[in-house]
Amino acid sequence: MHELSLVQGIIDAVGETASEKGGRVLSVKIGVGELAQFDINLVRGLLNDLKKGTSLEGARITVEPEKSKVKCLSCGKVWNFQELAGPISSDEREMIHLLPELLNSCSRCPSCSKSYFEIEEGRSVRVIEVVLDA
Numbered sequence: 001m002h003e004l005s006l007v008q009g010i011i012d013a014v015g016e017t018a019s020e021k022g023g024r025v026l027s028v029k030i031g032v033g034e035l036a037q038f039d040i041n042l043v044r045g046l047l048n049d050l051k052k053g054t055s056l057e058g059a060r061i062t063v064e065p066e067k068s069k070v071k072c073l074s075c076g077k078v079w080n081f082q083e084l085a086g087p088i089s090s091d092e093r094e095m096i097h098l099l100p101e102l103l104n105s106c107s108r109c110p111s112c113s114k115s116y117f118e119i120e121e122g123r124s125v126r127v128i129e130v131v132l133d134a
């Protein structure tokens with residue numbers, strides 16, 4: 001279960017920032033990319049469990065989905081997954097979530113109709129914002 005080590009890593013990193021700056025963590029905002037292979041509800045639940053006894057215990061933690069950015073390497077246009085996935089069947093969508101590289105074989109650029117994509121954003125989980133009371 002890599003959600004567990006991911007969430008532990010986030011809590012450690014935020015805790016370190018807080019102790020360096022000597023502040024209390026008021027709130028943390030975390031974004032989960034739509035092409036990241038993480039279950040957002042699981043991430044949310046783990047954060048609430050693992051924050052106990054850390055400097056994040058009293059913090060308000062929000063976890064929100066983040067849209068992907070997929071760039072067409074042929075014409076340079078940037079799309080999000082939903083825009084490209086319109087004509088894709090739901091089975092294929094499932095597969096792309098497991099293996100985003102499949103986007104190249106399942107989808108074409110709506111602008112130039114080539115299939116050379118690079119996923120720029122939306123595959124990872126990141127800390128968007130940390131608010132300290134320092």
Ligand SMILES: [Zn+2]
Nearest residue numbers: 072075109112
């Ligand atoms: Zn294109």
